[in-house]
Amino acid sequence: MSTRTSSVPFDAGEKSRQLIENGFCILNDILDENVIRRTRDISMKSVLGLSGEQLANAKAAGSLINSDDEPGLAQCVGNPRAVSALEAMGFGDVKFWKAVIISKPPHGPRLYWHQDCMMWDDPRAYGDYSPMIFLMYYLDNTTRENGCLRLLPGSHREWHELHGMGMAHGPDVSRAEDMSDPRFGTFPGEIDVPMKAGDLVVGDARLFHSTHGNDSDNHRTVITIWFHPLFGGLQEQTQSWIHHQFHDRHGGWPAQALESLGTLIPDYPGRVEPMKANRQPDRGRLHR
Numbered sequence: 001m002s003t004r005t006s007s008v009p010f011d012a013g014e015k016s017r018q019l020i021e022n023g024f025c026i027l028n029d030i031l032d033e034n035v036i037r038r039t040r041d042i043s044m045k046s047v048l049g050l051s052g053e054q055l056a057n058a059k060a061a062g063s064l065i066n067s068d069d070e071p072g073l074a075q076c077v078g079n080p081r082a083v084s085a086l087e088a089m090g091f092g093d094v095k096f097w098k099a100v101i102i103s104k105p106p107h108g109p110r111l112y113w114h115q116d117c118m119m120w121d122d123p124r125a126y127g128d129y130s131p132m133i134f135l136m137y138y139l140d141n142t143t144r145e146n147g148c149l150r151l152l153p154g155s156h157r158e159w160h161e162l163h164g165m166g167m168a169h170g171p172d173v174s175r176a177e178d179m180s181d182p183r184f185g186t187f188p189g190e191i192d193v194p195m196k197a198g199d200l201v202v203g204d205a206r207l208f209h210s211t212h213g214n215d216s217d218n219h220r221t222v223i224t225i226w227f228h229p230l231f232g233g234l235q236e237q238t239q240s241w242i243h244h245q246f247h248d249r250h251g252g253w254p255a256q257a258l259e260s261l262g263t264l265i266p267d268y269p270g271r272v273e274p275m276k277a278n279r280q281p282d283r284g285r286l287h288r
């Protein structure tokens with residue numbers, strides 16, 4: 001049965017099924033042209049201000065600029081069309097942790113395979129509704145040539161040899177010091193995900209992802225946004241962590257930027273201590 005409604009121009013039930021089964025889905029034409037242009041300008045200004053050392057430390061990604069001092073990202077983060085889409089897909093009550101500007105410079109290397117879930121102690125990490133998802137807005141059209149996203153569909157629920165190859169974002173792999181490290185390799189079942197600027201990849205944070213290298217003469221930029229759907233159903237420690245992380249990072253944003261986030265702002269009123277981040281799943285509890 002189709003769950004297409006007037007508020008979202010796609011079959012929300014089918015997109016939800018894809019996200020749960022495969023670990024990702026794509027929503028077309030979801031970001032306004034003006035917001036794309038503004039977000040691109042803000043992002044490039046920050047990227048071009050990075051020091052040589054900052055660039056070297058994040059060489060595999062290109063840049064990793066957290067949203068803490070980037071209130072200009074608020075319109076992209078708060079995009080009401082994306083929030084309505086998640087709601088229609090059954091991933092509502094969604095809260096924002098942080099966004100990251102990731103810009104691959106011309107001729108930048110591949111990004112290593114990694115998964116980003118840090119909530120492996122929350123029972124939801126072993127169920128259909130992931131405690132953490134990503135929204136990736138590509139600000140440029142992407143292809144294999146300029147470093148498009150690569151995914152391993154299904155790897156959000158299965159043990160994979162990559163789980164045993166070290167944590168994401170360690171200094172050695174981030175600096176791309178050894179491109180023969182298997183995390184830069186090619187794995188059976190991987191797919192390319194070329195994107196059009198304005199489209200959105202919604203992905204499960206538990207899913208292994210990476211990119212091709214950028215062989216073009218231009219920057220290739222994505223805004224990755226970390227969201228926590230069905231917030232009220234997470235463990236209190238998890239809610240507490242998201243609440244504190246959000247407010248520590250973005251509490252100083254101007255009122256107008258915070259207003260653009262609307263219901264995305266987490267509010268955990270309890271007193272439970274924040275969880276300890278755990279990036280490593282319990283192999284025995286991955287069901288496939």
Ligand SMILES: O=C(O)CCC(=O)C(=O)O
Nearest residue numbers: 102148149209211222224
């Ligand atoms: O640069 C990209 O296309 C992917 C970014 C990514 O892997 C991440 O934000 O975790």
